[in-house]
Every structure is written in C-alpha cells, then in structure tokens.
Amino acid sequence: MIKQFFRWTGLVILLFILQTTAVPLIAIFGITPDLLILVLFFIGFKTDVIPAVFAGFFLGLAQDFYSPQILGQTALAKTIAGYFAGLCNEKVMRIDPIFQLVLLLLMFIIHDAVFFAVQMAKTSTPIQAVGLEIISSTLPRALYTLFFALIPAFREYLFPSSGRR
Amino acid sequence: MYWIFNFIVTHRRVFSLLLTSLVSLLLITAPPVKQAAALRFLSMTIFFPLQIVLSQTMKVRNIFAENRRLKQEVIRLSCAVAQLKDESIENRRLRNMLHFTPKFSYDRLPVRVIAYDPSPTQKSIVVSAGKKEHVTMWMPVVDEGGVVGKVVQVMHHISLVQLLKDPSNRTGVLFRRTRAIGILETENGRDFFVRCRNHEPIEIGDTIVTSGLGGIYPRGLTVGTARRIDTIRDPLFKKVMVALTVDFDHLEELFILRMSPQWSAFRAELDSIEFNND
Incomplete structure (x- = not known):
C-alpha cells in the first residue's frame, strides 16, 4: 500500500515537472497534451475513488499554484474528474482499452466543463466563448493526450499483468 | 456521535469528494488577501519540496539556454578578437610606415x-x-x-x-x-x-x-x-x-x-x- 502510494506520488511529481517544463516544447499549434489528467485517470482506474479524488485535488492545487488562474479552479475540476475516474476503476468494471480511451475523453470534457463553469461564474465569460473554447481547445488537447494514453493502455492490452486479474 | 462517524466511513468516497470540493470552492470564493495567504501557506508547506525540485529543473533548463547564449557570445568575441588582431597588425605596420614611435610603457x-x-x-x-x-x-x-x-x-x-x-x-x-x-x-x-x-x-x-x-x-x-x-x-x-x-x-x-x-x-x-x- 505504502509502496504503491510512493510509486504514484513519484509518477505524479515526474509528470508534473514534465508538464511544466518539457511538454510546452511538443506543442502543436499551441495545443499541448495534459499528462496530469492522464495520470489522474490511471490513478482512478488502478486504485480507487478516494486516492483519485485527493490526487486530483492536490494536482489541481499545484497547477493553480504555478499558473496565474483562479485559485481552486483547477483543484475543483480535477477533484471531480478524479472522482469520475475512480468510479470506473478496474476493480469495479473490466474495460477494454478502446473504452478506456473513450472514458478518458469523457473525463477531459467533465474536467473542462467544471473548469469553464468556474471561470464563467468568476469572470462573467459568455457561454458562447466557453463552447468555442471546448471545441477549439479541449477536444484537440484530449485527442493529443489520447495518443500518449495509448502507450500504457496497449501495453496492458498486449502484456496483461496476470497477477492482478 | 458514533452513527455520524459510521455514516462518514460508509460513505467515505462521497465525503472525500465533498470535502475536497468544499475546500476548492472556499478557495475560489475567498477574497484575494485570503487567497494570497493560502498561497503563502501552500508554498511553505506541502509544495515546498515540489518547489525545490521544480526550481532545480528550471535551473538545469536555464543552464542549457545560458550555455547556448555563451557559445554564441564566444563566437562573436572570437570574431572580434580576430578582427582586432588584424587591426593591431595593420596599425603596427602603418605606424612603422609613418615612423611613429611606439606607445610608451611605464612601471x-x-x-x-x-x-x-x-x-x-x-x-x-x-x-x-x-x-x-x-x-x-x-x-x-x-x-x-x-x-x-x-x-x-x-x-x-x-x-x-x-x-x-x-x-x-x-x-x-x-x-x-x-x-x-x-x-x-x-x-x-x-x-x-x-x-x-x-x-x-x-x-x-x-x-x-x-x-x-x-x-x-x-x-x-x-x-x-x-x-x-x-x-x-x-x-x-x-x-x-x-x-x-x-x-x-x-x-x-x-x-x-x-x-x-x-x-x-x-x-x-x-x-x-x-x-x-x-
């Protein structure tokens, strides 16, 4: 349990550093993959709701801390996204990799919907702008991230870890 | 009292979501002064190790950028030195042609x-x-x-x-x-x-x-x-x-x-x- 905690924590810190330093270098037309949502999805998928909720909360808080946005905005969005990921964990339901990717896409939409809802409430952003943002930013970002999600998803598909199943 | 505790443990998933969402909402609705205080608190406590790791990573990244800049500077200065050497030789030659005495030195x-x-x-x-x-x-x-x-x-x-x-x-x-x-x-x-x-x-x-x-x-x-x-x-x-x-x-x-x-x-x-x- 403790070993798993440290393993996930290490992975989260590593991906957080990558997200803030290296990921902007691989941006395509300003769209970058969101490795933090990806790791949050896998935390929820592999562990449970509670670790995913807290991981989402602290990851979001860290992102709020390092980016000049509304404090708590990303924390709330990632908390709810983490809860969603935790609900679909592999102990509860067995999901094939393709459906995992669909869930990840859904998680992105939930995350950004909460994120923009807070933004609308705090800064009076019109709903049309939010819709446009979801189409022009969320979907491309989600698709770009899915590409990275294929790596662990297909590794599991091709080489299933028999010990856990 | 016990039944409350029991209820929370039974519904711990929902409670963890409610707790973290509540904290997030409190942060979102807090006035800027309190947000700044919260940020200060976070930077001094839970994010302190992360900050150190990030600052070190940034330093490494800056070293690469600085290295690139210094390399360009070295090239620029090497060109300038070569040009000055040429000019110095030319200067000496012209001084000789004009029978100028060399600049004096002194202790x-x-x-x-x-x-x-x-x-x-x-x-x-x-x-x-x-x-x-x-x-x-x-x-x-x-x-x-x-x-x-x-x-x-x-x-x-x-x-x-x-x-x-x-x-x-x-x-x-x-x-x-x-x-x-x-x-x-x-x-x-x-x-x-x-x-x-x-x-x-x-x-x-x-x-x-x-x-x-x-x-x-x-x-x-x-x-x-x-x-x-x-x-x-x-x-x-x-x-x-x-x-x-x-x-x-x-x-x-x-x-x-x-x-x-x-x-x-x-x-x-x-x-x-x-x-x-x-």
Whole structure:
C-alpha cells in the first residue's frame, strides 16, 4: 500500500515537472497534451475513488499554484474528474482499452466543463466563448493526450499483468 | 456521535469528494488577501519540496539556454578578437610606415600616503617614496580611480605630490568620445570644469581622460566624467562641469608612474629657446 502510494506520488511529481517544463516544447499549434489528467485517470482506474479524488485535488492545487488562474479552479475540476475516474476503476468494471480511451475523453470534457463553469461564474465569460473554447481547445488537447494514453493502455492490452486479474 | 462517524466511513468516497470540493470552492470564493495567504501557506508547506525540485529543473533548463547564449557570445568575441588582431597588425605596420614611435610603457611604483597638506583645501600629499626609489619630479601619480596628481618635490625617501584639486594645477584633458580637448581647472578645489568650444557635442556622462599634450601625464588616464554643462555667455566656449573619479578624501595606496616627462627629450631645444629669448 505504502509502496504503491510512493510509486504514484513519484509518477505524479515526474509528470508534473514534465508538464511544466518539457511538454510546452511538443506543442502543436499551441495545443499541448495534459499528462496530469492522464495520470489522474490511471490513478482512478488502478486504485480507487478516494486516492483519485485527493490526487486530483492536490494536482489541481499545484497547477493553480504555478499558473496565474483562479485559485481552486483547477483543484475543483480535477477533484471531480478524479472522482469520475475512480468510479470506473478496474476493480469495479473490466474495460477494454478502446473504452478506456473513450472514458478518458469523457473525463477531459467533465474536467473542462467544471473548469469553464468556474471561470464563467468568476469572470462573467459568455457561454458562447466557453463552447468555442471546448471545441477549439479541449477536444484537440484530449485527442493529443489520447495518443500518449495509448502507450500504457496497449501495453496492458498486449502484456496483461496476470497477477492482478 | 458514533452513527455520524459510521455514516462518514460508509460513505467515505462521497465525503472525500465533498470535502475536497468544499475546500476548492472556499478557495475560489475567498477574497484575494485570503487567497494570497493560502498561497503563502501552500508554498511553505506541502509544495515546498515540489518547489525545490521544480526550481532545480528550471535551473538545469536555464543552464542549457545560458550555455547556448555563451557559445554564441564566444563566437562573436572570437570574431572580434580576430578582427582586432588584424587591426593591431595593420596599425603596427602603418605606424612603422609613418615612423611613429611606439606607445610608451611605464612601471608603477606602489606608494602609501603618509601625510596630508594641513590646509583646508588639501592641495598636496606626501607619499612614501623618493630619490632612493628613483622617483623624479613631474612623475604622474594615480590610483585605481584615475589621476591623483604629480610629483612636485622629491626627497630621499618621500615625495610631495601636487593634487589635481590644487587650483594652481592645470591638466590637459580629452573627451574620450568626441576627442575634444580642453584644460581641467578648478577655482576652489571642489568644483572642476573644462572649457570647450561651443560646437563640441559634449554630453553628460562623457568620460574625460588625460590628453597627453601637457607632457606630464600619458594620454588616456581617466580623470572624470562630464557632470553638467553650463552655457555661459561666452559665444565661443562652454563650461563643462566635471565629477572626478578619484576620491580625494580617502587616498591611501597610490602608484607613481615612473616615466620622464615627454618633453624631457626636447629639454635641450626648449632650454635653447629660453636662452634665445633671454
């Protein structure tokens, strides 16, 4: 349990550093993959709701801390996204990799919907702008991230870890 | 009480979501002052290790960027050095063609200030080197700031140095940027000025160096900077007020430039002129 905690924590810190330093270098037309949502999805998928909720909360808080946005905005969005990921964990339901990717896409939409809802409430952003943002930013970002999600998803598909199943 | 605890444990998933969402909402709705306090608290506690790791990573990233910049700088400077070497060779060749004598060199004799002139204006100082150290009259005295004065009297082990701030002292100077020449003067030992022709484009902050034309100081020793330009009624000249670079109130270690006055080579001719005049 403790070993798993440290393993996930290490992975989260590593991906957080990558997200803030290296990921902007691989941006395509300003769209970058969101490795933090990806790791949050896998935390929820592999562990449970509670670790995913807290991981989402602290990851979001860290992102709020390092980016000049509304404090708590990303924390709330990632908390709810983490809860969603935790609900679909592999102990509860067995999901094939393709459906995992669909869930990840859904998680992105939930995350950004909460994120923009807070933004609308705090800064009076019109709903049309939010819709446009979801189409022009969320979907491309989600698709770009899915590409990275294929790596662990297909590794599991091709080489299933028999010990856990 | 127990049933509440039991209820929370049973519904811990929903409660964890509610708890974290509640904290997030409190942060979102908090006034900016409280948000700043929360950020300070976070930076000092849970994010402190993360901050260290991130700052180190950023440093490494900056090192790469700096390395790139320094490489470009090295290339640029290498080109400049190569060009200067070429120009130096060309300069030497042209000097030879024009039969210019090479620029003189001189040794610096370190000396200590052992006495100040007791007068309020402090026109001179006594330094710890004299004839025994091969100090002769008119040798320039400098410190790390620039020109201090010149030797006007030499004894066995000590010498008297007339400071630049002596009102009777006149020093030939040159504006480094514009190459305008003038004479550094003072009337009270505190305010220094150079009279220049009105058309000279002098600007505040221009560096003033010795012109080498007086024969005592070599060309190029720093004297001061242009502090203010006074437009006096004179149609021909303007008065440039000068801030000296040497701190005359704290003179301690100085250097005597062991060099003869540049006019000493023509001493015989000068003497003959004086003789003819008589």
